[in-house]
Amino acid sequence: MATNTKQRKNRVYKDIDLSFNVNALSGDIGKKLDANAIKQSLMNLLMIEPYERKFHPELGSPLSELLFSHMTPGLEQSIKIVIGQLIENFEPRVSIKDIGVRANYENQLYEVGIHYLVIGVDQPQGLSLNLTRLR
Amino acid sequence: MAQLNVTELDFDAIKANLKRFLEGQTEFSDYNFEGSGLNILLEILAYNTHYNGMLAHMLANENFIDTAIKRESVVSIAKALGYTPRSRRGALAKVNLTVVPPSTYTSTTLQINRNTPFSTQVDGATYKFYPLDTTTVSASTAGGAGPYFLYGTSVLPTAGTKGYYYPVYLTETAAQAANTKDSGSTTYTFTEYPGVSFYIPNDNINEGVETLGTSTNQAEGVTIDSGLSYGMYTGQSASSATQTQFNFNSLAIKEGLRVVNKFVVSQGSLQGPYVIPNLAIDTSTLRVRVQESASDLTVTTYVKAEKILDIKADSKVYFVEEGADGLYQIRFGDDVLGKQLKAGNIIYVDYINSNASLSNFAKTFVLGTTLSSSGEELTLKTAISAYGGSYKESIDEIRYNAPKHNATRDRAVTSADYESLILSSNSNIQSCSVWGGEKNDPPIYGKVFISLNPVVGSIITESDKDNIKTSVIDPKTPVAIIPEFVDPEFTYIGLDINLSYDPKLTTLSKGEIEAVVNTAVTNYFNIDLNKLNKSFYNTRLHDAIKAGDESIITIGITNKLQKRIKPEFNVAKNYTVMFNQKLQPRELTTSYFNLTVGSVIHKVTLVDVPGSTVVPPSYSGTGVVNAIALDGTKVSEVGTIDYDSGKIIIPAIIINTLYGTETNLRINAVTQRDVRDITTQALVRTSDTSTAAVVAKPSRNVVLTLDDSVLDATVNTKLGLKISATPEVEEI
Numbered sequence: 052m053a054t055n056t057k058q059r060k061n062r063v064y065k066d067i068d069l070s071f072n073v074n075a076l077s078g079d080i081g082k083k084l085d086a087n088a089i090k091q092s093l094m095n096l097l098m099i100e101p102y103e104r105k106f107h108p109e110l111g112s113p114l115s116e117l118l119f120s121h122m123t124p125g126l127e128q129s130i131k132i133v134i135g136q137l138i139e140n141f142e143p144r145v146s147i148k149d150i151g152v153r154a155n156y157e158n159q160l161y162e163v164g165i166h167y168l169v170i171g172v173d174q175p176q177g178l179s180l181n182l183t184r185l186r
Numbered sequence: 187m188a189q190l191n192v193t194e195l196d197f198d199a200i201k202a203n204l205k206r207f208l209e210g211q212t213e214f215s216d217y218n219f220e221g222s223g224l225n226i227l228l229e230i231l232a233y234n235t236h237y238n239g240m241l242a243h244m245l246a247n248e249n250f251i252d253t254a255i256k257r258e259s260v261v262s263i264a265k266a267l268g269y270t271p272r273s274r275r276g277a278l279a280k281v282n283l284t285v286v287p288p289s290t291y292t293s294t295t296l297q298i299n300r301n302t303p304f305s306t307q308v309d310g311a312t313y314k315f316y317p318l319d320t321t322t323v324s325a326s327t328a329g330g331a332g333p334y335f336l337y338g339t340s341v342l343p344t345a346g347t348k349g350y351y352y353p354v355y356l357t358e359t360a361a362q363a364a365n366t367k368d369s370g371s372t373t374y375t376f377t378e379y380p381g382v383s384f385y386i387p388n389d390n391i392n393e394g395v396e397t398l399g400t401s402t403n404q405a406e407g408v409t410i411d412s413g414l415s416y417g418m419y420t421g422q423s424a425s426s427a428t429q430t431q432f433n434f435n436s437l438a439i440k441e442g443l444r445v446v447n448k449f450v451v452s453q454g455s456l457q458g459p460y461v462i463p464n465l466a467i468d469t470s471t472l473r474v475r476v477q478e479s480a481s482d483l484t485v486t487t488y489v490k491a492e493k494i495l496d497i498k499a500d501s502k503v504y505f506v507e508e509g510a511d512g513l514y515q516i517r518f519g520d521d522v523l524g525k526q527l528k529a530g531n532i533i534y535v536d537y538i539n540s541n542a543s544l545s546n547f548a549k550t551f552v553l554g555t556t557l558s559s560s561g562e563e564l565t566l567k568t569a570i571s572a573y574g575g576s577y578k579e580s581i582d583e584i585r586y587n588a589p590k591h592n593a594t595r596d597r598a599v600t601s602a603d604y605e606s607l608i609l610s611s612n613s614n615i616q617s618c619s620v621w622g623g624e625k626n627d628p629p630i631y632g633k634v635f636i637s638l639n640p641v642v643g644s645i646i647t648e649s650d651k652d653n654i655k656t657s658v659i660d661p662k663t664p665v666a667i668i669p670e671f672v673d674p675e676f677t678y679i680g681l682d683i684n685l686s687y688d689p690k691l692t693t694l695s696k697g698e699i700e701a702v703v704n705t706a707v708t709n710y711f712n713i714d715l716n717k718l719n720k721s722f723y724n725t726r727l728h729d730a731i732k733a734g735d736e737s738i739i740t741i742g743i744t745n746k747l748q749k750r751i752k753p754e755f756n757v758a759k760n761y762t763v764m765f766n767q768k769l770q771p772r773e774l775t776t777s778y779f780n781l782t783v784g785s786v787i788h789k790v791t792l793v794d795v796p797g798s799t800v801v802p803p804s805y806s807g808t809g810v811v812n813a814i815a816l817d818g819t820k821v822s823e824v825g826t827i828d829y830d831s832g833k834i835i836i837p838a839i840i841i842n843t844l845y846g847t848e849t850n851l852r853i854n855a856v857t858q859r860d861v862r863d864i865t866t867q868a869l870v871r872t873s874d875t876s877t878a879a880v881v882a883k884p885s886r887n888v889v890l891t892l893d894d895s896v897l898d899a900t901v902n903t904k905l906g907l908k909i910s911a912t913p914e915v916e917e918i
Binding site: 063064065066067068069082083088091092093095096099104105106107110141142143144 | 197198213214215216219220221222223224226227229233
């Protein structure tokens, strides 16, 4: 009788740690694994402006332009759309569940929360960051 | 391990190669995602590789003259080949300036300074011209009764023949006294000299002279050379006495603005380079002078070094080269090759900053300053309109010229060397043909023959030829080689073109088709011929006509040849004409002329009568040339014709006059049917007329041009270019 053995193997993402910390045990350069690697990637993407990368002007988002504008309720929605499109276009390892943007007028910043699933990783992930206005 | 491809230069291809390389390891896996840290490192690596690849590629390209793109690279390579790219050139014009000073001016000389500006306008813009150098002339005497000379027929519509100078006088007495064959004189006035009456002897035709010393006519009506006793008339009244005037004849003036730069020599830059801070410089006008120091005002003029063989340790020379930034720079010697400067010397560099070709064709010049003193009368006439202005040599031109210049090694040895050197020395020369005397018939060893064809609208003067001989050829040619200039000779090609066309394939009418063909023929001659060393090829003309319109089906071309000789009237003279092609018997004709036989004058034309051995199909042999009257009767047998070589010899005939406005006797012949191409390679003599023995020389001096004759039955000339288009009718 034939045996159909289904093996599930979680995809392991291994990226270099851009903080260039040294692994205390091996002395090698630090790594980011799985969800942490994705988080680093998302942070990188959010920080890239269009035309910043040589030969790839399409990469990046106009976040910094939006952060330069006056804080209005409409901008929250714009930031949300921009972040959503950016992740959809350039980070195929992520499936977005929700993006929340809230304007904090008192401190002149936007509180951003991204809830997503990493493909190949079971646990839902979250990334919270504050985007401060650029002026 | 994945194969590493290292041949890519493109950023994305390099990055893809790196990714493919990373696929061979398991340590990192996120190289495929744009946001990953590893991707950033990959981009840095790819960018760096791309940058270095481009740099290596560009460095390799810029090392060779064929592939270099940057001007500084091309110029640098050209420098290694001993070639200095030509700078901008200001347009050059020549003017005849006559100054009649007021009576208070007592000096016997007058100077025009090199900084004296002439101005002109071209297309609404004003340009300044300056004399090439400060020029001083001595006073000459002009005025009195005359004679003055008028040129051509424009001023003497009823009396004179074009091409001659006619004497005119300010007093009737002087005119009648000069009248040798007739009596009396006629009064004329000329718009150029309002209010002044001139007296011309009634026999002025006999008094006309062909040349005035070494003067040349420039179509201004009157031209008087300084070598004569009389100067150009400058507006005196008829009663005025002889007066003093200063003639600046053929004064060369160059377009641009004069600029002076000053450099102080320091210990660290005894040899330079001293960069001339003007991109628009015309380096041919450079003058470099060195002052000893701020306190010692002794000035020495340095000359441009042409070749190092003549330069000694104490030679006061400078070198010019184009620098990396496109600016020209000058360098000085090192006490081995040329004298070295000393610290504290002051260099004065003056030159003309030109507007290149913008002022070409300027015709009218104005001198805004006074040369002698207030009250002087100035007459300024243009001898040669502005020509030769050009932009600096382009990168492509340098790429083309530098290797060829290097191939001559700055020596005139082969005929190609001569042609290259002569053409680059004078922008007035459109084409040039050079051949060794050993190719002459009979050979003349030790001589090099040079024929020069000027560009349309300009002339090559004797001084130009002297300059080419002494400055261009003599310093670069082996010893015991004598250059000799030979005037270009013209052969006029007439064409009978019969063509058929399909009217259904075109919207053009018969006349328009003929006009298209006319344009095609004219373009063929303008582009492919009208130059020395160019041959007429029937097939090329055929192709040019065929390309004129797609409806043209068949083309038939018959070649006719014409030579024009300028006869000397009333003198027995030999005339030899070389058509240099196999000629068809019984086709020789000429324009009408009066022939003196004995003491009787006959109006005749020339025809050929072949000998009995001249039979088809080869028509080989000789015949005689007869002068026949208008009624067809033979007046005299005047010469012979060789149908094989196309040589016509007419010994010792006396031509009395020509008819109509003709100044040349036109001799027409038709080539044999199998002669389709007219080449300039065979040997012929260089002159149509000669009273001495005939010396055969190569036809390398022949310029083939289109026969522009018009139909005139009174003179017996036929249409040079005859085009007949026939629509082809389809059979139903």
